[in-house]
Amino acid sequence: MSTRTRPDHRSIAFGDWTMNPVEAALTAELLLAALACAVAAVAPASMRRYLAGIATIAMAASGIVAGGLALSGHSGRLSAPTALPTVNLTLAPDRLGGLFIVIASAVTLLAALYAIGYVHGAADSRSAWLAFILFTFGLQMVPAAGDIITFLLAWELMALGSGVLVLTDHRTRPQARSAALWYAVMTQLSFLLILAGFAALASVAGATTFDALVTVSPTSTTGALAFTLLILGFATKAGLVPLHIWLPRAHPEAPSHASAVMSAAMVKMGVYGTLLVVLRFMPGGPAWWGIVLLSLGGISAVYGILQASVTSDVKRLLAYSTTENIGLIFLAIGASVLLASYQLTAASQAALLAALLLAISHAAFKCSLFLGAGAIVAATGERNLDRLGGLGVRMPWTAAAFGVAALGAAALPVTSGFVAEWTLFQSFIHGATRDAISVAVALPVAVAVVALTAGLALVTFVKLYGIGFLARPRSQGADDAHEVSHPMRWAALIGSGAVIALGVFPGPVAQVLASAVGIGDVATIGLGGLSLPSLGVLLDPMALAITALVCALPVVVVSALSARRHPRRATELPWGCGGARVSPRMQYTATSYAEPLMRVFDDTLRPEQDVVVTHATESRYLVAQVRYRQKLSDVIEVRGYRPLLEFVDRLGVVSRRLQNGSVHRYLTFSFVALIVVLIVVSL
Amino acid sequence: MNWTATAVALLQVLVATLVAPLVIGITRQTRARLEGRVGAGILQPWRDLRKLLRKETLQANGVSWISSIGPIVVMASSLLVAALLPLISTVALPFVPDDLFVVVSVLLIGTVAVALIGLDVGSAFGGMGSSRHMMIAALVEPTVLVAVYALSIPAGSSLLSSIVATRLDAPAVILSPVSLLAVVALFVAVLAETGRLPVDNPSTHLELTMVHEAMILESSGRDLAWLELGSWLRLSALLGLVANLMIPWGLATDATVLALVVGTIALLLKLTVFAAALGAGEVFLAKLRLFRVPELLAGSFVLAFLAVTASYLVT
Numbered sequence: 001m002s003t004r005t006r007p008d009h010r011s012i013a014f015g016d017w018t019m020n021p022v023e024a025a026l027t028a029e030l031l032l033a034a035l036a037c038a039v040a041a042v043a044p045a046s047m048r049r050y051l052a053g054i055a056t057i058a059m060a061a062s063g064i065v066a067g068g069l070a071l072s073g074h075s076g077r078l079s080a081p082t083a084l085p086t087v088n089l090t091l092a093p094d095r096l097g098g099l100f101i102v103i104a105s106a107v108t109l110l111a112a113l114y115a116i117g118y119v120h121g122a123a124d125s126r127s128a129w130l131a132f133i134l135f136t137f138g139l140q141m142v143p144a145a146g147d148i149i150t151f152l153l154a155w156e157l158m159a160l161g162s163g164v165l166v167l168t169d170h171r172t173r174p175q176a177r178s179a180a181l182w183y184a185v186m187t188q189l190s191f192l193l194i195l196a197g198f199a200a201l202a203s204v205a206g207a208t209t210f211d212a213l214v215t216v217s218p219t220s221t222t223g224a225l226a227f228t229l230l231i232l233g234f235a236t237k238a239g240l241v242p243l244h245i246w247l248p249r250a251h252p253e254a255p256s257h258a259s260a261v262m263s264a265a266m267v268k269m270g271v272y273g274t275l276l277v278v279l280r281f282m283p284g285g286p287a288w289w290g291i292v293l294l295s296l297g298g299i300s301a302v303y304g305i306l307q308a309s310v311t312s313d314v315k316r317l318l319a320y321s322t323t324e325n326i327g328l329i330f331l332a333i334g335a336s337v338l339l340a341s342y343q344l345t346a347a348s349q350a351a352l353l354a355a356l357l358l359a360i361s362h363a364a365f366k367c368s369l370f371l372g373a374g375a376i377v378a379a380t381g382e383r384n385l386d387r388l389g390g391l392g393v394r395m396p397w398t399a400a401a402f403g404v405a406a407l408g409a410a411a412l413p414v415t416s417g418f419v420a421e422w423t424l425f426q427s428f429i430h431g432a433t434r435d436a437i438s439v440a441v442a443l444p445v446a447v448a449v450v451a452l453t454a455g456l457a458l459v460t461f462v463k464l465y466g467i468g469f470l471a472r473p474r475s476q477g478a479d480d481a482h483e484v485s486h487p488m489r490w491a492a493l494i495g496s497g498a499v500i501a502l503g504v505f506p507g508p509v510a511q512v513l514a515s516a517v518g519i520g521d522v523a524t525i526g527l528g529g530l531s532l533p534s535l536g537v538l539l540d541p542m543a544l545a546i547t548a549l550v551c552a553l554p555v556v557v558v559s560a561l562s563a564r565r566h567p568r569r570a571t572e573l574p575w576g577c578g579g580a581r582v583s584p585r586m587q588y589t590a591t592s593y594a595e596p597l598m599r600v601f602d603d604t605l606r607p608e609q610d611v612v613v614t615h616a617t618e619s620r621y622l623v624a625q626v627r628y629r630q631k632l633s634d635v636i637e638v639r640g641y642r643p644l645l646e647f648v649d650r651l652g653v654v655s656r657r658l659q660n661g662s663v664h665r666y667l668t669f670s671f672v673a674l675i676v677v678l679i680v681v682s683l
Numbered sequence: 684m685n686w687t688a689t690a691v692a693l694l695q696v697l698v699a700t701l702v703a704p705l706v707i708g709i710t711r712q713t714r715a716r717l718e719g720r721v722g723a724g725i726l727q728p729w730r731d732l733r734k735l736l737r738k739e740t741l742q743a744n745g746v747s748w749i750s751s752i753g754p755i756v757v758m759a760s761s762l763l764v765a766a767l768l769p770l771i772s773t774v775a776l777p778f779v780p781d782d783l784f785v786v787v788s789v790l791l792i793g794t795v796a797v798a799l800i801g802l803d804v805g806s807a808f809g810g811m812g813s814s815r816h817m818m819i820a821a822l823v824e825p826t827v828l829v830a831v832y833a834l835s836i837p838a839g840s841s842l843l844s845s846i847v848a849t850r851l852d853a854p855a856v857i858l859s860p861v862s863l864l865a866v867v868a869l870f871v872a873v874l875a876e877t878g879r880l881p882v883d884n885p886s887t888h889l890e891l892t893m894v895h896e897a898m899i900l901e902s903s904g905r906d907l908a909w910l911e912l913g914s915w916l917r918l919s920a921l922l923g924l925v926a927n928l929m930i931p932w933g934l935a936t937d938a939t940v941l942a943l944v945v946g947t948i949a950l951l952l953k954l955t956v957f958a959a960a961l962g963a964g965e966v967f968l969a970k971l972r973l974f975r976v977p978e979l980l981a982g983s984f985v986l987a988f989l990a991v992t993a994s995y996l997v998t
Contacts, residue, residue: 412792429841450828452822462799525778536840548759566739569742573804
């Protein structure tokens with residue numbers, strides 16, 4: 001790729017070339033990606049994970065630098081000519097793009113660090129490493145792209161790499177093949193929709209660079225068409241209901257470091273795309289855009305977390321929770337668009353800020369959770385929560401990382417998730433108006449949706465942590481678990497550290513985020529607290545934490561004094577209602593934990609339950625055996641996709657009659673086609 | 684301002700902690716008298732606490748650190764709520780907003796800690812209580828947030844101290860349909876959050892019905908003392924909030940000594956009345972079946988939602 005010089009920037013000179021810092025960092029990233037691919041391809045199998053892992057880390061680090069520079073306001077442009085005379089491939093990240101490059105690179109860095117300790121077997125193969133490097137490279141290039149062609153190429157690279165990663169374990173897990181197929185189909189659908197949307201925009205703008213696309217009016221028919229197509233495409237990638245169907249299949253099948261990147265960063269490219277549409281290409285969209293995004297996000301949030309709360313497979317649960325989180329982000333973007341269309345600027349900006357806070361918060365905790373889930377699977381060989389338990393004592397580091405990340409996912413103070421939801425809630429409260437009916441109706445509903453989602457997220461993550469890490473092991477695998485290797489635990493711990501850091505010092509973070517989307521009215525107060533002066537609200541999590549510690553102090557002192565007189569005494573089971581602990585199977589499992597919710601939301605979840613009672617031969621009144629079976633399938637898949645697929649299948653069977661192998665028939669077809677073309681041309 | 688606000692918060696924490704066992708004592712005593720029993724006296728909860736703090740703490744084999752830290756977390760979260768809520772005075776801590784979302788989240792920390800304690804022992808009862816408890820907590824949250832959303836619209840702020848101060852300035856707001864609906868919804872949510880009838884029966888140890896008691900079944904000694912005091916404190920603080928929303932008079936709006944003394948006395952009076960009313964009310968209530976609780980909560984959610992709607996229709 002050759003580099004065109006841009007002499008008008010602060011620049012570094014290389015002989016004839018001059019480059020500004022962003023361009024230099026992007027060039028370094030391109031070179032490092034090529035290097036990483038080469039290393040992965042030629043490194044001996046025994047050294048592959050170290051060498052390729054370090055090379056990927058280097059690539060991700062250069063991505064963080066490039067993104068950070070773009071985010072701080074540096075601009076740069078790398079262009080490469082293609083075979084077509086007017087089309088250049090362009091990398092030109094703006095501030096928003098820079099933010100998403102940083103998210104993608106940071107997640108990649110942690111995942112690569114984790115992979116050094118994690119990969120083995122198929123996941124350590126040459127092709128898996130190449131796929132991982134190309135996938136994460138494409139991921140970092142999507143937000144760097146400055147024109148449609150580059151964007152779509154990077155998008156496809158990302159899809160292709162991740163598709164191969166989903167297939168990694170296909171030899172041992174046949175489900176991986178069907179998951180990869182679902183993923184491939186949905187991701188191609190997403191690609192086609194985005195392509196069509198961009199085509200609609202480009203047809204009016206007459207050019208393919210992002211800077212040229214801004215000429216399209218959001219209220220025009222083309223604007224509406226492009227919005228619909230692009231949002232559907234991006235929503236598919238983001239895993240929103242009802243297009244989420246690939247997500248709970250593909251994320252669990254990919255190796256955990258890949259699922260972490262897919263879930264924490266890749267689906268976020270759908271968010272980036274949506275922000276491109278509503279902020280960069282067609283700012284000032286009409287109110288119905290807001291309503292569409294709000295409903296899409298709200299439905300996804302509730303549906304996602306409801307499915308997650310009753311799921312027992314650890315990785316599937318996390319995948320559904322991704323649908324929930326991305327739903328919340330879309331809900332916030334929708335609220336922002338809606339409020340902006342009624343000139344409620346301050347509230348609209350707060351909602352947008354909340355969307356970005358939710359995005360980085362989700363990247364941090366979901367990365368850590370998926371890495372932790374990978375550690376659980378690696379240590380126990382189990383991914384079904386019903387067969388886990390007692391891991392807190394056996395894997396203390398993983399438990400700590402996982403626990404903090406789960407707190408972030410449940411949006412409890414003082415984590416990043418809490419700050420994000422607080423900001424969202426503030427925007428709802430200060431956006432209340434009686435002048436616009438749609439706002440007056442949408443906001444309370446949104447409050448209820450966010451609250452229900454937060455409540456269910458709490459159940460989900462208490463279940464996930466409580467059943468997985470507390471109590472007694474429910475299987476031999478869980479009983480034999482040991483702490484995982486250093487790279488694995490450190491990657492998860494760093495992710496959790498970010499969850500806390502973002503939650504304790506939200507002020508500076510929010511200021512950076514606000515600068516990425518051109519919001520000025522955000523300030524830092526106290527010890528890194530967040531203040532939104534135009535709404536007159538503030539939150540200083542550090543002060544909250546200090547107050548909490550002050551409150552806890554006397555309790556700790558009294559406990560310590562009491563402990564000196566009476567140290568804790570361990571016993572088999574203090575009370576047990578008079579009984580003794582018999583078998584770990586008598587504990588509550590994840591399935592039983594979710595049973596009350598399953599009953600309450602019976603109409604939505606529609607579980608299939610089967611109770612078979614076998615009577616003793618002596619008497620009908622004696623029961624020999626009771627077998628209980630419960631199967632939970634995604635309602636949308638069963639009710640929506642299956643009928644559609646069956647219809648397409650039938651269509652395929654019918655259309656087979658067109659092709660009977662007879663040359664005469666094919667000649668007739670060509671002849672008829674020719675005549676039709678001639679008629680059309682002559683009209 | 685900084686130091687006075689801190690002093691006020693400390694006073695609130697101190698008063699609430701001292702009063703919380705008495706509030707429970709009054710509730711139990713009222714109930715006992717109305718049921719024709721003598722009752723243990725309103726000081727009995729205090730005596731129980733003293734006894735528990737002196738006893739040895741037992742712990743099941745193989746439990747994690749949650750079982751030892753959890754009770755302290757529960758207690759600290761309740762203390763923090765008492766510091767944040769406008770109980771005696773509307774003077775709020777600087778930098779730590781008594782924003783409703785913050786208060787609810789702090790309460791939820793306590794909720795989560797109890798739920799994890801329930802799971803940690805690995806007995807069937809703990810898991811059962813924890814599962815039910817979290818289901819109720821999840822379903823309560825929409826009611827609480829929407830109810831406070833309705834209350835915050837007239838005040839233009841989600842800070843509880845400003846909401847209460849607005850009501851003190853313009854008492855007519857209290858009897859508006861918005862406020863009545865929202866406060867009733869909030870009250871139902873408080874009953875559910877604190878495990879009172881008809882959602883949970885605090886005096887039961889029947890396996891099929893207990894929720895809160897099932898989770899703390901294996902706790903003993905100081906662990907149990909913190910869990911009990913924490914839940915009592917949570918009840919007193921939330922009752923105090925509802926009381927101040929309904930009858931804001933007496934609440935100190937500045938941090939003078941006289942105002943604070945009046946505020947403390949007013950809080951004590953309000954809590955006594957509310958505790959006695961709660962005890963009396965519980966005599967006439969039976970616990971709802973667990974799977975009828977969502978219907979109750981849905982009802983209270985509808986009230987809260989009506990309150991929001993009314994806030995747009997009625998000025």
